[in-house]
Amino acid sequence: MSAPLLEAKKVSIRFGGLKALTDFSLTLSRGDLKGLIGPNGAGKTTAFNVLTGVYAPTEGEVVVAGERVNGKRPFQINRLGVARTFQNIRLFKQLTALDNVRIAILPETKRWFDAGRVQALKRGSGVQRALGAALDATDNYRDWWRAFLRTPGFLAEEAVVTAKAEELLSVMGLSHRKDELASSLPYGEQRRLEMARALGTKPNVLLLDEPAAGMNTREKADLMVLIRQLRDQFQVGILVIEHDMKLVMGICEHLTVLDHGETIASGDPALVRKDAKVIEAYLGEAPAHVA
Amino acid sequence: MKSFLPVVAATVVLAVLQLLLGTSEYFVYLTSLVGVNVVLAVSLNIINGMTGQFSIGHAGFMAVGAYVAGTTSLILKDDQLSFLPPAVSDQLFLLLALLLGGGTAGLFGFLVGLPSLRLRGDYLAIVTLGFGEIIRVVIQNSDGLSKSLGAVPGLSLVGSFVGKFGGALGVSGVPQRSTFFMVWFWVFVLVLLARRLADSSHGRWLKAIREDEVAAEAMGVDTTSYKVRAFVVSSFFAGIAGGLFAHFVPIINPGSFTFVKSMEVVVMIVAGGLGSTTGAIVAAVFLTLLPEGLRSLFLQLGGGDASLAQKVDQVRMPIYGVLLVLIMLTRSQGLFGTHEAWDLWKRRKPAEAKA
Numbered sequence: 268m269s270a271p272l273l274e275a276k277k278v279s280i281r282f283g284g285l286k287a288l289t290d291f292s293l294t295l296s297r298g299d300l301k302g303l304i305g306p307n308g309a310g311k312t313t314a315f316n317v318l319t320g321v322y323a324p325t326e327g328e329v330v331v332a333g334e335r336v337n338g339k340r341p342f343q344i345n346r347l348g349v350a351r352t353f354q355n356i357r358l359f360k361q362l363t364a365l366d367n368v369r370i371a372i373l374p375e376t377k378r379w380f381d382a383g384r385v386q387a388l389k390r391g392s393g394v395q396r397a398l399g400a401a402l403d404a405t406d407n408y409r410d411w412w413r414a415f416l417r418t419p420g421f422l423a424e425e426a427v428v429t430a431k432a433e434e435l436l437s438v439m440g441l442s443h444r445k446d447e448l449a450s451s452l453p454y455g456e457q458r459r460l461e462m463a464r465a466l467g468t469k470p471n472v473l474l475l476d477e478p479a480a481g482m483n484t485r486e487k488a489d490l491m492v493l494i495r496q497l498r499d500q501f502q503v504g505i506l507v508i509e510h511d512m513k514l515v516m517g518i519c520e521h522l523t524v525l526d527h528g529e530t531i532a533s534g535d536p537a538l539v540r541k542d543a544k545v546i547e548a549y550l551g552e553a554p555a556h557v558a
Numbered sequence: 559m560k561s562f563l564p565v566v567a568a569t570v571v572l573a574v575l576q577l578l579l580g581t582s583e584y585f586v587y588l589t590s591l592v593g594v595n596v597v598l599a600v601s602l603n604i605i606n607g608m609t610g611q612f613s614i615g616h617a618g619f620m621a622v623g624a625y626v627a628g629t630t631s632l633i634l635k636d637d638q639l640s641f642l643p644p645a646v647s648d649q650l651f652l653l654l655a656l657l658l659g660g661g662t663a664g665l666f667g668f669l670v671g672l673p674s675l676r677l678r679g680d681y682l683a684i685v686t687l688g689f690g691e692i693i694r695v696v697i698q699n700s701d702g703l704s705k706s707l708g709a710v711p712g713l714s715l716v717g718s719f720v721g722k723f724g725g726a727l728g729v730s731g732v733p734q735r736s737t738f739f740m741v742w743f744w745v746f747v748l749v750l751l752a753r754r755l756a757d758s759s760h761g762r763w764l765k766a767i768r769e770d771e772v773a774a775e776a777m778g779v780d781t782t783s784y785k786v787r788a789f790v791v792s793s794f795f796a797g798i799a800g801g802l803f804a805h806f807v808p809i810i811n812p813g814s815f816t817f818v819k820s821m822e823v824v825v826m827i828v829a830g831g832l833g834s835t836t837g838a839i840v841a842a843v844f845l846t847l848l849p850e851g852l853r854s855l856f857l858q859l860g861g862g863d864a865s866l867a868q869k870v871d872q873v874r875m876p877i878y879g880v881l882l883v884l885i886m887l888t889r890s891q892g893l894f895g896t897h898e899a900w901d902l903w904k905r906r907k908p909a910e911a912k913a
Contacts, residue, residue: 319776321772321776340775340780341772341775341776342775342776342777342778342779342780342781345775345776345778346778350776351776353773353776357770357772357773358769358770358773359765359766359769359770359773359774360769360770361769361896362765362766362769369759370762370763370766370774370777370779371777371778372759373778374759407783407787410760411755411787411791414754414755414758414761415751415754415755416561416562417754418561421758422561424759425758428759464777465777467777468777468778
């Protein structure tokens, strides 16, 4: 096992008096396929939101690729290699499938000023900070000039972006939909498009929030194959939130069970399903699914 | 360089038109008015339509551009580049003034945008409205501001510059250097920018913010920075529009840049279809020519009596209102929705290329 790419260390989050998540710990390394389950309102999506920077943890810390990311903005955490999908599908509805994926792909623009040095300046004293910001802005607005003038370098970068996006669409079996609006795709394809988009950001870890919701049995079976394939093909660590026990038990190599924001069990799926507390809190409600 | 071809072609076409039609005073005045409104509408569309951030203070940035460019030209009125024909020299000085005006407006856009673009929806609209009015009211009281600025060491130059704004009376005597060529050259540049931006990664990031800010952020788009950038570019072009305006109207005063002017531009882009540059252009042209058309219609109705025609400005806003209500009832996405005229042409092209 390699070093963790994403790690939550005793993360707690409180909204006013409500404890949404308590002492949540988790590690995700390259090639992992883990599951996060729990009854409705257990705090699963809250956990995702903390891991991706939508909420800052009240206590504890989140570490991405060795860097503490508490209080960092979602886009910064994404650039460190964490991508996600959403429970209630959040595609860019009025844009085409191709554009949805292209948005996620960062063009490989050669910047005039070294990004690392600019960041170092920005952390420095007053004058250095101003200089850093000015250099950064120069490069940023230069991008727009290049887009306006359509320089050869710019066109080449854009062609690479489009090619990458088309490749991802084809991996997801969506090539034939590339010019259609995201909102016009069937539900299952929207879910797959969201995954393609997440992969476009070149993540090290992929967080899938209920990827099987609303899918029929056959689509779910295909999804299980697809998730494994993504893990192997893109060498990512995957964390899945899912209600469907068959799917979770079928693909996950490790489970964390949440209830009322607390981790009540975690470990091998076969052991977790036998855990008394889990059965009481969750599986007990629907024994038919487990059997 | 294929990318520059449209610019070269447009320059030639505009230059020819300038030589053919540039002498007709009414034609130049009317096309300049239309051109300025097109620039305002298309630039506001970058922030309101493409990025989905509802700003309604565009006239404020136009005012900044108008005053800075106008005053610059006023100061440099008698300067000439002796090695060039006077007309060309005038245009170069005009360009300089415009860039100064646009740049200052862009700077104001940055200062206003940085704090206010953290707000969303109605809140942002109210803040931009407020800033637009603040800019106008400050200009209205420029005499006092000029004195205060003049008292600050190092800012005396800025103080005397602001002193020429003339308060509520405005600035008169700005050389009438604006030409058909210069106005429509900027229209062309902005439309090309809007189009090329929309079809690039950067434009797609703006559209991502419009569609779903949370998802855009999760996909690595620095939403705050991109919103500010869109706002700065939008303000820059509003400043250019103001600068052009200052060079063909006899007088610029704060009354030209009120909330009504901002709303006029908002009506244009909403009627044309938020997010459609084509829509912004068509609506701007139509809504600018409408009062002119009404004016000549009323002149005929009144049998040459001008008093009826002068009432056009009073009925203009109610007509706008009725038009907008009609459009919203029958076609709520605006005339063009988010479609562009050139998409029709583009969609055919890849098919041909493959064949």
